[in-house]
Amino acid sequence: MNLHIRNLDTQDFQRILPLVDNWWDGRKMSHLLPRFLFEHFQNTSFVIEKQGEIIGFLIGFLSQSNVHSAYIHFIGIDPNYRRAGLASELYTHFFQTVEKYRVKTVHCITSPINKKSIEYHMKTGFSILLGDQNINGLDVHSNYDGEGNDRVVFVKHL
Amino acid sequence: MNLHIRNLDTQDFQRILPLVDNWWDGRKMSHLLPRFLFEHFQNTSFVIEKQGEIIGFLIGFLSQSNVHSAYIHFIGIDPNYRRAGLASELYTHFFQTVEKYRVKTVHCITSPINKKSIEYHMKTGFSILLGDQNINGLDVHSNYDGEGNDRVVFVKHL
Numbered sequence: 001m002n003l004h005i006r007n008l009d010t011q012d013f014q015r016i017l018p019l020v021d022n023w024w025d026g027r028k029m030s031h032l033l034p035r036f037l038f039e040h041f042q043n044t045s046f047v048i049e050k051q052g053e054i055i056g057f058l059i060g061f062l063s064q065s066n067v068h069s070a071y072i073h074f075i076g077i078d079p080n081y082r083r084a085g086l087a088s089e090l091y092t093h094f095f096q097t098v099e100k101y102r103v104k105t106v107h108c109i110t111s112p113i114n115k116k117s118i119e120y121h122m123k124t125g126f127s128i129l130l131g132d133q134n135i136n137g138l139d140v141h142s143n144y145d146g147e148g149n150d151r152v153v154f155v156k157h158l
Numbered sequence: 159m160n161l162h163i164r165n166l167d168t169q170d171f172q173r174i175l176p177l178v179d180n181w182w183d184g185r186k187m188s189h190l191l192p193r194f195l196f197e198h199f200q201n202t203s204f205v206i207e208k209q210g211e212i213i214g215f216l217i218g219f220l221s222q223s224n225v226h227s228a229y230i231h232f233i234g235i236d237p238n239y240r241r242a243g244l245a246s247e248l249y250t251h252f253f254q255t256v257e258k259y260r261v262k263t264v265h266c267i268t269s270p271i272n273k274k275s276i277e278y279h280m281k282t283g284f285s286i287l288l289g290d291q292n293i294n295g296l297d298v299h300s301n302y303d304g305e306g307n308d309r310v311v312f313v314k315h316l
Contacts, residue, residue, distance in 0.1 A: 014301075030304055034303060036231060040219070040221040041222050044222060063197070063198040064198055064200070064201050065199065071194055143172075145193045146188055146193070147175070
């Protein structure tokens with residue numbers, strides 16, 4: 001594939017928003033992607049294009065509270081290009097970028113029902129942080145992102 | 159009033175979330191307050207407490223894309239303490255803090271129907287950026303935060 005990886009820019013907001021709900025089979029995802037993420041975290045967020053079409057993106061940022069830590073908020077891949085290594089390319093690009101800012105640990109979260117995401121993060125070198133419950137062998141943080149929003153919390157040491 | 163202003167911390171997430179929907183008369187606001195904001199932007203986000211109760215807070219951050227710019231994402235005040243100068247105290251604290259990081263401009267947005275917010279920002283020294291439409295004398299950016307989400311965009315020069 002003739003792929004091009006570049007930094008996110010503000011114009012990507014209007015391009016990515018309509019894509020994302022489609023990529024998730026109509027499930028509303030756009031509330032997770034407020035415009036400010038596209039404006040203010042461009043140096044640690046990336047887009048992959050193929051012939052000018054966006055087929056994947058990652059939004060992450062440096063933690064201001066802990067200068068040796070970074071956070072990946074969202075990664076989206078066009079379902080027509082799954083299993084093509086795009087996610088891996090985006091993660092690698094993110095890790096290499098934040099390392100230049102002396103980041104030592106990267107955090108991210110996922111839903112306990114998202115088994116594919118959990119599996120993928122484990123393969124990518126993330127570990128699962130101890131939760132307040134263990135459900136079928138999986139450590140889960142109850143109500144982590146608000147009432148009813150249990151999460152699995154990952155950390156990767158760079 | 160015996161007020162205490164301090165930096166936001168991660169524990170505030172679980173305390174503030176239930177407050178906010180109440181403060182907005184049951185209107186769902188919590189989707190605007192994901193946990194990562196409470197974890198990663200503590201040095202530029204603040205809480206005002208009175209006798210241990212949170213009665214106001216501001217969440218803002220430094221732009222990574224433009225190092226001389228900062229953004230205020232959310233400000234919430236307990237309606238029982240409106241007109242008591244809490245918002246003003248939070249803004250001032252934010253401006254003074256980001257100035258130490260060599261920030262020159264602060265941005266924020268509001269909905270065009272939120273006349274009180276617009277009035278307040280003008281009083282606080284913000285100007286309104288030129289939009290793509292002018293509705294009854296108000297510059298508005300159409301679909302700024304996604305389809306149907308028109309916004310007024312403010313800037314303040316420090």
